[in-house]
Amino acid sequence: MLTQAAIDAFTALTGTAPEGVWVGPGRINLIGEHTDYNDGYVLPFALPQAAYVAASARADGRWRFRSVDLDDTVELGQAELVPGSPGWHSYLAGVVWALQQAGHEVGGADLVLTSDVPLGAGLSSSAAIECATLAALVDLYGLTIDPVDRAKLARVAENAYVGAPTGLLDQAASTLCTADHALFLDCRTLETRQVPLAVTDAGLEILVIDTRTRHSHVDGEYAARRASCEKAAAILGVPALRDVTDLDAALAQLPALEARRVRHIVTEDQRVLDAMDALAADDYAELGRLMTASHASMRDDYEITERSVDLAVETALGAGALGARMTGGGFGGCVLALVHADRVEATAEAVRAAFAEAGLGEPVTFLGRPSAGARRLV
Numbered sequence: 001m002l003t004q005a006a007i008d009a010f011t012a013l014t015g016t017a018p019e020g021v022w023v024g025p026g027r028i029n030l031i032g033e034h035t036d037y038n039d040g041y042v043l044p045f046a047l048p049q050a051a052y053v054a055a056s057a058r059a060d061g062r063w064r065f066r067s068v069d070l071d072d073t074v075e076l077g078q079a080e081l082v083p084g085s086p087g088w089h090s091y092l093a094g095v096v097w098a099l100q101q102a103g104h105e106v107g108g109a110d111l112v113l114t115s116d117v118p119l120g121a122g123l124s125s126s127a128a129i130e131c132a133t134l135a136a137l138v139d140l141y142g143l144t145i146d147p148v149d150r151a152k153l154a155r156v157a158e159n160a161y162v163g164a165p166t167g168l169l170d171q172a173a174s175t176l177c178t179a180d181h182a183l184f185l186d187c188r189t190l191e192t193r194q195v196p197l198a199v200t201d202a203g204l205e206i207l208v209i210d211t212r213t214r215h216s217h218v219d220g221e222y223a224a225r226r227a228s229c230e231k232a233a234a235i236l237g238v239p240a241l242r243d244v245t246d247l248d249a250a251l252a253q254l255p256a257l258e259a260r261r262v263r264h265i266v267t268e269d270q271r272v273l274d275a276m277d278a279l280a281a282d283d284y285a286e287l288g289r290l291m292t293a294s295h296a297s298m299r300d301d302y303e304i305t306e307r308s309v310d311l312a313v314e315t316a317l318g319a320g321a322l323g324a325r326m327t328g329g330g331f332g333g334c335v336l337a338l339v340h341a342d343r344v345e346a347t348a349e350a351v352r353a354a355f356a357e358a359g360l361g362e363p364v365t366f367l368g369r370p371s372a373g374a375r376r377l378v
């Protein structure tokens with residue numbers, strides 16, 4: 001449906017059909033939060049929800065970006081591709097800029113975007129756009145860029161052009177994930193592994209609860225967490241918190257706030273490795289326990305949760321979930337709960353009732369099914 005919407009909007013804009021349609025998915029991080037910029041481990045999977053880009057190259061070196069969802073069109077010449085320029089189109093323009101900075105010849109295009117990744121929900125709506133755009137430009141201009149380098153280029157767009165100081169998690173997930181698998185990524189070595197994630201074979205589902213709470217200061221809080229980690233690594237004399245081997249000794253050297261941040265990162269890295277073992281052993285009770293421990297660590301030590309996500313986690317656990325945690329950058333957004341398939345509706349209903357009782361807006365729920373990464377559709 002969105003493929004056709006993108007094609008129709010492209011044709012309305014340009015008068016001709018697009019050369020193709022490319023897609024970049026949103027993601028859920030199963031476990032491993034805020035570990036990416038500490039050279040640690042993450043374990044995301046791609047969602048069926050994705051950004052769709054219908055596109056054709058242009059011969060005149062100009063760039064036209066259209067958002068179907070916002071009903072807005074922006075046209076830029078080469079000189080107007082400037083980092084820091086605000087607006088929705090910066091996620092597309094940033095990819096053009098990142099490719100050019102890396103020496104790739106991309107000379108102009110019309111790109112029409114539509115997406116069903118909820119905005120600001122911690123599901124990587126921005127990386128979805130970047131990775132779909134990158135896939136489109138790689139094909140339109142016949143570029144040869146291996147998948148890990150594509151993820152890195154999309155991250156350059158986010159960090160240097162859009163200006164958000166994120167790690168590699170989102171762009172790696174959107175680019176490298178495959179259907180029915182989670183992606184293990186070592187953010188230092190960039191080693192990846194496709195990890196079978198067949199929870200349905202075990203009679204389970206990953207229920208995603210979008211609390212629809214969006215934190216307006218999320219960027220500042222994110223940068224503050226990152227700065228605390230860098231300060232702690234400097235005090236400890238290690239290149240990154242990944243390198244902390246004796247947690248107790250490290251905690252003894254740090255001020256209270258940095259100690260809490262470090263305890264989250266170091267224990268979270270270990271939980272990712274433990275989750276890999278649990279998945280290999282089909283031990284979903286253990287996976288659930290690790291997810292819930294991850295949430296407690298984000299709540300108490302990293303201090304990035306808020307009332308609605310804590311309530312969603314507590315309610316899902318009370319309704320029998322094997323485990324539950326917030327996913328993404330924090331301060332609202334989505335919770336994922338590992339639940340028995342026959343408890344999906346009851347769990348969703350319990351969360352809706354708890355939110356109504358607490359005076360919160362109605363959450364949106366859906367099943368998180370591990371899907372394919374960025375690719376050409378048409």
Ligand code: GLA
Nearest residue numbers: 033034166167168169328329
């Ligand atoms: C956001 C960032 C990622 C990662 C997560 C937290 O999604 O874009 O790089 O840091 O937050 O795990």
